[in-house]
Amino acid sequence: MIKTYRVGVACASCHVAPNPDRPPSDPNNPGWENLASAIGNQYLSEGKVFACNVEKGGFFYEELAAQPRGTSDTSRIATDHINNPNAINPIFLLAERERIAATETLGPHLLASLGQEHKMPVPHILKDGADSVGVPGAALRVYVNIGMFSEYWLTRHNPLLGLTPQQPFETGYAHEHSVFWRATEQRVGNIAAFFRKLQPFHLADAPGGKEFITSDDAVMTRGKQAFAENCASCHSSKQPPPGLDAHSPEGKAWFCEAVMKPDFLKNNFLSNDRRYPLTTIKTNSARAFGTNAQAGHIWDNFSSQTYKDLSPPAELEFYNPFDPAKPIKFRPKDKHTGPGYYRVPSLISIWSSAPFFHNNALGKFTGDPSVAGRMAAFDDATEKLLWPAKRLGKDSIWRTQEDCTLRLRKEFIPEPLRVLSDADGYLKIGLIPKGTPINLVANLDPGRIAIGRSGG
Numbered sequence: 001m002i003k004t005y006r007v008g009v010a011c012a013s014c015h016v017a018p019n020p021d022r023p024p025s026d027p028n029n030p031g032w033e034n035l036a037s038a039i040g041n042q043y044l045s046e047g048k049v050f051a052c053n054v055e056k057g058g059f060f061y062e063e064l065a066a067q068p069r070g071t072s073d074t075s076r077i078a079t080d081h082i083n084n085p086n087a088i089n090p091i092f093l094l095a096e097r098e099r100i101a102a103t104e105t106l107g108p109h110l111l112a113s114l115g116q117e118h119k120m121p122v123p124h125i126l127k128d129g130a131d132s133v134g135v136p137g138a139a140l141r142v143y144v145n146i147g148m149f150s151e152y153w154l155t156r157h158n159p160l161l162g163l164t165p166q167q168p169f170e171t172g173y174a175h176e177h178s179v180f181w182r183a184t185e186q187r188v189g190n191i192a193a194f195f196r197k198l199q200p201f202h203l204a205d206a207p208g209g210k211e212f213i214t215s216d217d218a219v220m221t222r223g224k225q226a227f228a229e230n231c232a233s234c235h236s237s238k239q240p241p242p243g244l245d246a247h248s249p250e251g252k253a254w255f256c257e258a259v260m261k262p263d264f265l266k267n268n269f270l271s272n273d274r275r276y277p278l279t280t281i282k283t284n285s286a287r288a289f290g291t292n293a294q295a296g297h298i299w300d301n302f303s304s305q306t307y308k309d310l311s312p313p314a315e316l317e318f319y320n321p322f323d324p325a326k327p328i329k330f331r332p333k334d335k336h337t338g339p340g341y342y343r344v345p346s347l348i349s350i351w352s353s354a355p356f357f358h359n360n361a362l363g364k365f366t367g368d369p370s371v372a373g374r375m376a377a378f379d380d381a382t383e384k385l386l387w388p389a390k391r392l393g394k395d396s397i398w399r400t401q402e403d404c405t406l407r408l409r410k411e412f413i414p415e416p417l418r419v420l421s422d423a424d425g426y427l428k429i430g431l432i433p434k435g436t437p438i439n440l441v442a443n444l445d446p447g448r449i450a451i452g453r454s455g456g
């Protein structure tokens, strides 16, 4: 580190958690040997850690209280007006992921110092595959997001509130003007090298883990075949030879053979690292619609042209809490939403990281890092994964637990909205009654509504 380097938050606070193969006997007092470097902090209570002084009675308190454990909203500070707390996923076998990376066209903001080229293979980093300018660029973006060269970053957006249009964080400008950026740029290869070394945690190696693995060969073979037929086309980095479509019947036949080989799981990233549209994946859409990596937004320089040019998925259908018989139809418009894709997550060590999905919403949260605790969460999540009727349905909508109000200090809101503030200098929204869906309020973009509709 150079002397004047200012650190915002340590990566470890969100990425380190108990080691699944060496669980601590007391989770509150782990030894170093009980911790894993980049498993993802599955137990983080983000509101309690980063916003412990937020008071009850305000809407923000309710929003944080509803946030699932083990998640962090990485687009909270440079906000895109979508409440998107996400699971902090483990990072494994980066080298294998780089090997299968798809070639994409990058934009005009190439930085030769980061090894960026006009067309190059890029892993699809982040849940929506938005970070797509190569590993060094993606890692640097995180440093910016947690405080590096904040004197520039904070001028490109209105932190936490948004309400005004974002401007791109220009990597070329940072390279030229920031010694922090350049020092990190020189060292970012080290963190990539570290990620490339991270190895899976196997259930068989965990204390008592073997007891959870069937010893019946017929059951194991049936499971492998089911995986080959339904999952491996997306969840494997070992893919059929070029020219053979992984999703075709011939592709399935190839997988049925491949999964039986003793080394199928060895060095398999268990993902093809591709993006698929919401119409195929059908999980909660919010994260896929994140806009921060769109052209002209804060992370513009960190997403490829290929990402920006993705065509929005066809019409989507949503559950309507007021009248389930009338589903809400929504046709994404490219200007107002992100592209609407999820990249396939790796299933490495998936036994240890339930609940599932990008928002950590599928399955019960046990909060117990023992092998039995993790397996209880895994069993519950897996049953719901394969049996959608058992999912929470409308009960998965986050709601306010108490009446509350949303109060924004006048100084922090854009000029045209200030006329709406009261004598105490606050723009007040509310009373928001108990039981209101959190995202009905949290996902509002008041700038667009108030200014766009009436011009004042």
Ligand code: HEC
Binding pocket: 009, 010, 011, 012, 013, 014, 015, 071, 072, 073, 074, 086, 087, 088, 089, 090, 091, 124, 125, 126, 127, 128, 138, 139, 142, 143, 146, 191
């Ligand atoms: C405040 C919590 C937080 C901190 C601090 C944090 N991260 Fe993350 N990180 C996350 C979350 C949440 C995700 C998943 C976000 C997503 O995919 O949309 C993530 C994802 C990542 C990924 C992408 C993983 C993948 O598979 O695509 C990398 C790489 C990463 N972080 C590296 C870092 C580094 C390096 C640092 C320190 C400079 C850091 N993170 C600090 C919360 C954090």
Ligand code: HEC
Binding pocket: 089, 227, 230, 231, 232, 233, 234, 235, 276, 280, 281, 283, 284, 342, 343, 344, 345, 346, 347, 350, 353, 355, 356, 357, 358, 359, 385
């Ligand atoms: C078309 C590609 C595709 C196929 C086929 C597919 N998946 Fe996935 N899978 C995805 C994507 C994309 C996600 C991320 C969804 C999200 O987070 O919202 C995902 C998420 C998951 C997760 C959650 C991972 C985590 O870290 O939380 C599990 C577990 C999973 N899939 C298992 C399976 C199984 C088992 C099958 C076969 C029965 C399967 N998938 C078939 C694309 C696919």
